[in-house]
Amino acid sequence: MRFKSLISISIVFLFAGFLSGADLEIHVIDVGWGCSVLVRGPDGTTVLLDSGDDGKGEDLVKPYLKRIGINPEDGLDYTIVGHQHNDHLGGFDEVVGNGEDNYDVHIQNYYNGSTYGSTGKPVKNWRKAAKSTTAGAAIVMPVGTRISLGDDAVLTAIAVNGKVIGGGKVAVTDENDRSIAVLIQYGGFDYYWASDLGGGKSDASCTHRNTGQVDVESSIIKAILPGGASPMVSKGGIDVLHVSHHGSESSTNANLVNGAAPALAVISTGDGQSPNFQLPRKIVIEKVLEATVPCIKVDAPLILQTEEGKPRGPKTSKAGFSVGNIVIHADGRKKFTVEADGKVTEGPNEVTAAGLPRTFDIDDTP
Numbered sequence: 001m002r003f004k005s006l007i008s009i010s011i012v013f014l015f016a017g018f019l020s021g022a023d024l025e026i027h028v029i030d031v032g033w034g035c036s037v038l039v040r041g042p043d044g045t046t047v048l049l050d051s052g053d054d055g056k057g058e059d060l061v062k063p064y065l066k067r068i069g070i071n072p073e074d075g076l077d078y079t080i081v082g083h084q085h086n087d088h089l090g091g092f093d094e095v096v097g098n099g100e101d102n103y104d105v106h107i108q109n110y111y112n113g114s115t116y117g118s119t120g121k122p123v124k125n126w127r128k129a130a131k132s133t134t135a136g137a138a139i140v141m142p143v144g145t146r147i148s149l150g151d152d153a154v155l156t157a158i159a160v161n162g163k164v165i166g167g168g169k170v171a172v173t174d175e176n177d178r179s180i181a182v183l184i185q186y187g188g189f190d191y192y193w194a195s196d197l198g199g200g201k202s203d204a205s206c207t208h209r210n211t212g213q214v215d216v217e218s219s220i221i222k223a224i225l226p227g228g229a230s231p232m233v234s235k236g237g238i239d240v241l242h243v244s245h246h247g248s249e250s251s252t253n254a255n256l257v258n259g260a261a262p263a264l265a266v267i268s269t270g271d272g273q274s275p276n277f278q279l280p281r282k283i284v285i286e287k288v289l290e291a292t293v294p295c296i297k298v299d300a301p302l303i304l305q306t307e308e309g310k311p312r313g314p315k316t317s318k319a320g321f322s323v324g325n326i327v328i329h330a331d332g333r334k335k336f337t338v339e340a341d342g343k344v345t346e347g348p349n350e351v352t353a354a355g356l357p358r359t360f361d362i363d364d365t366p
Contacts, residue, residue, distance in 0.1 A: 022042055022151070022331065022332075023042060023329040023330065023331060023332075024039075024040075024041060024042055024149065024153045024184070024186040024189065024329065024330045024332060025038075025039070025040040025327065025328070025329050026038075026039055026184065026191055026240070026327070026328040026329070026330075027039075027040070027064070027068065027325065027326070027327050027328075028242070028266050028268060028306060028325065028326035028327075028328075029052070029060065029061055029064050029306075029325055030060070030268075030270065030306040030307060030324050030325045030326075030343065030344075030345075031051075031052030031053070031056040031060050031061065031091070031268070031270070031306075032052070032053075032056070032060075032269075032270035032271045032272045032306075032307060032345065032346070033053065033087055033246070033269065033270050033271060033272030033273040033309075033310075034050070034052040034053045034056055034087035034088060034090075034091075034268065034270075034272070035049075035050045035052065035082070035087065035088055035195065035246070035268040036048070036049070036050050036051050036052045036056070036060075036061050036091070036268075037049040037050065037193060037242070037268075038064070038065065038068075038070070039149070039155065039184060040070075041148075041149025041150040041151075041153050042149060042150035042151040042153050042186070042332070043149065043150025043151065044150065045077050045078075045147070045148065045149045045150055046070060046074075046076045046077045046078070047076070047077065047078040047079070047080060047147060047149075047155060048061075048076050048078070048079045048080070048095070048096075049079075049080045049082060049182070049193060049195075050080070050081065050082050050088040050089065050195060051079075051081075051088070051089060051090070051091035051092040051094075051095055052087065052088075052090065052091040053086050053087040053090040053091060053272065054086060054090035054091065054094075054122065055090075055091065055094070056090065056091040056094075057090070057091025057092060057093070057094030057095040058091070058094040058095075060091075061091055061094075061095050062094070062095055062101070062103075064325065065095075065103070072101050072102060072103050072104075074103075075103050075104035075105065075106050075134075076096065076103050076104070076105050076106070077105070077106050077107045078105065078107055078108050078109070078110065078135075078147060079092065079096060079105055079108075079109045079110065079130070079135075079138075080110045080111075080141065080180060080182070081109075081110070081111040081112070081126065081138065081180075082112065082179045082180050082193075082194070082195025082196065083112055083114065083116070083175050083176060083178055083179040083180070083195050083196055084111070084112070084114050084116045084117045084118075084123055084175060085116075085117075085175060085176070085196065086117075086122045087272070088195060088196070089122060089123065089126050090122045090126075092125075092126040092129060092130070093122075093125035093126050093128065093129035096109075096129050096130065096133055097128075097129035097130075097132045097133060098132040098133070102129075104133050104134050105130070105133035105134060105135040106133075106134050106135060107135055108135050108139065109130040109133065109135050109136070109137070109138035109139070110138060110139060110140070110141035110145075110157075110180070111138045111139075111140065111141065111180075112140070112141065112160055112161050112178050112179060112180050113140035113141075113160065113161050113178075114161065114175060114178045116175040116178070117175075126138075140160070140161075141157050141160050141180055142157065142160070143157055143158070143159065143160050143163045143164065143165050144156065144157060144165055144230075145157040149184075149186070151186070151332060152186065152187065152332065153184070153185065153186035153187075153332065154184070154185055154186075155182050155183075155184045156182060156183050156184075156185070156232065157180060157181070157182055158181050158182060158183050158220055158223070158224060158230075158232070159179075159180065159181035159194065159197065159216060159219075159220050160180050160181075161178045161180075162177065162178065162216065164216070164219045164220055164223050165220075165223055165224065165229070165230040165232075166223040166224075166228060166229025166230030167229055168219045168222075168223055168229060170214060170215070170216045170219055171214070172214060172216065174198065174212070174213050174214070175196075176195075176196035176197065176198055176213055176245060176250065177197060177198045177213050177214055177216055179194055179195035179196050179197040179244070180194070180195060181193070181194035181195070181197055181216075181220055182194070183224065183232060183233070183238075185232070185233075186330050186332040187330070187331075187332035187333055187362065188234070188332075188333075188362040188363065188364035189239050189330035189332060189336050189362050190232075190233050190237075190238040190239050190240070190363075190364075191238070191239065191240040191242065191328070191330075192238050192240070192241050192242060192260060192262075193242040194217075194220075194242070194244045194251075195244065195245075196244055196245040196246075196248075196250075196251070197216050197217065197220075197244045197245070197251060198211065198213030198214055198215065198216055198217065198244075198245070198250045198251055199211075199213070199215055199216070199217035199218070199244075199250065199251045199252055199253030199255075199256055200213060200214050200215025200216075200217075200218070200250075200253065201215075201253075202215055202218065202253060202254075202255065203253050203254035203255070203288075203295050206254065206293050206294060206295035207254065207283050207287050207288060207293055207295065208283065209249040209253075209281075209283050209284075210249055211248070211249050211250035212250075213250040213251070215253065215255075217244075217251065217252070217253050217255065217256040218253065218255040218256065220256070221255055221256045221259035221260060222255070222259070225237075225259050233364070234363065234364035236261065236363035236364045237259060237260045237261035237262065237298075237363060238260040238261070238262050238363075239262060239263055239264065239330075239336060239360065239362060239363055240262060240263070240264045240265075240266065240328060240336070241256075241257070241260050241262035241264070241265045241266075241301065242265075242266050242267075242268075243265050243266065243267045243280070243284070243289070245279075246267060246268055246269045246273070246277075246279045246280060246309075247267045247269060247279050247280020247281055247284045247285060247305070247309075247317070247320075248277070248279055248280070248281060248284070249281045249283050249284060251284070252284050252288055252289070253288075254288065254295040254296055257288055257289065257296055257298065258295075258296065258297050258298055261298040261299070261363070262301045263301055263302065263360045263363065264301050264302050264304070264328070264338055264360065265289050265301045265302070265303045265304070265320075266304050266305070266306075266326055266328075267280050267303070267304070267305035267306070267320055268305075268306055269305050269306060269307060269308070269309050270306055270307030270308070270309065270310065270345070270346050271307065271310040271345060271346045272310070273309060273310065273311070275311050275313070277309075278309065278311075278312065278313040278314070278315040278316040279309045279316065280305065280309055280316070280317050280320065281315050281316070281317060282315055282316070282317040282319075283315075284317070285303060285317035285319045285320055286317055286319050289301060289303055289320075290303070290319065302321075302338075302354065302355075302358065303319065303320035303321065304320060304321050304323050304326055304338070304340065304354060304356075305320040305321065305322050305323070306322070306323070306324060306325070306326065306344075307322050307324070307344050307345060307346040307347055308322045308344075308346050308347030308348075309346075310346045310347075318347070321350040321351075321353055321354035322344050322346070322347040322348060322349070322350050323340035323341075323342060323344065323349070323350055323351045323354055323356065324340050324341045324342050324343035324344045324349070324351070325340060325341045325343060326338065326339075326340045327339050327340065327341075330362070333362070334361065334362055335359050335360065335361060335362060336359070336360055336362060337357055337358065337359045337360070338356065338357065338358055338360075339356055339357040340354070340356050
């Protein structure tokens with residue numbers, strides 16, 4: 001573990017336990033409105049999923065990486081752009097590339113194959129930055145791609161641009177629905193991340209959600225559960241659900257939640273969203289995840305969000321615990337633990353109220 005300068009005892013305490021070579025680490029970086037996740041495998045393999053909006057790469061993602069001991073001279077192994085909206089790729093050109101303080105990418109840069117925004121500055125800047133790395137220009141991530149993270153930990157692409165692992169396909173036109181979905185597994189531990197992927201409104205009669213996005217989530221969870229076209233998880237489901245689209249009504253449908261049965265749900269949200277969004281939504285948090293409607297048949301998970309949404313409106317939920325940067329580590333055998341640093345800029349610091357740190361039993365001990 002390398003530090004360029006002395007950091008506070010509290011930060012050392014938070015992160016020291018996550019640098020063991022035996023653990024899989026998942027860092028949900030608080031970039032406010034947007035998303036960025038750093039995955040570090042048991043062998044040190046690094047994958048950066050999304051990068052936050054313009055300015056967030058320089059101001060938040062790079063300082064965070066340095067704070068946990070990943071310095072520019074170390075570089076990154078992989079990057080994945082979930083989809084081509086600014087709040088997910090705007091910060092990439094500030095993090096990767098051949099700039100003085102930027103990170104080289106050693107192995108591969110991936111994206112969803114969309115042409116959305118391809119003539120705009122954010123996408124052009126990201127593509128130029130990716131091309132300047134050792135890995136070279138970003139390529140479309142094929143469904144079924146497996147990235148070894150060391151030991152038996154692996155990241156698998158389970159949906160890309162409407163194509164679903166096992167041969168399924170959903171007709172998609174919305175850029176959010178074109179998102180890449182991945183499943184990260186270590187032993188019996190499972191973490192699901194899908195950028196801004198949609199779940200449609202098949203459960204609208206129960207939840208009263210309203211969305212123009214289509215349902216890709218149901219095809220994914222059906223495919224990866226036992227008996228599906230590409231069974232990857234046990235009947236116990238998924239341990240950690242990264243709630244798609246910042247808790248929007250467009251995502252996290254009843255089929256996904258019932259199949260996943262997560263012990264922990266995490267949400268990337270915060271300051272910067274449009275006044276019309278009002279995310280995360282009460283329908284998703286207080287009906288679906290808190291299991292207060294009859295179509296949800298599983299127990300409610302612990303719900304953590306990086307911050308509270310802003311601006312807020314009558315549809316915005318504050319029921320999830322706002323806790324800042326979130327860190328999950330799994331031992332690949334029996335347990336996974338979640339902690340957070342409480343560095344919240346929008347809303348209260350609810351780390352103590354959430355009972356963090358907390359340790360969970362993996363639902364499928366190998």
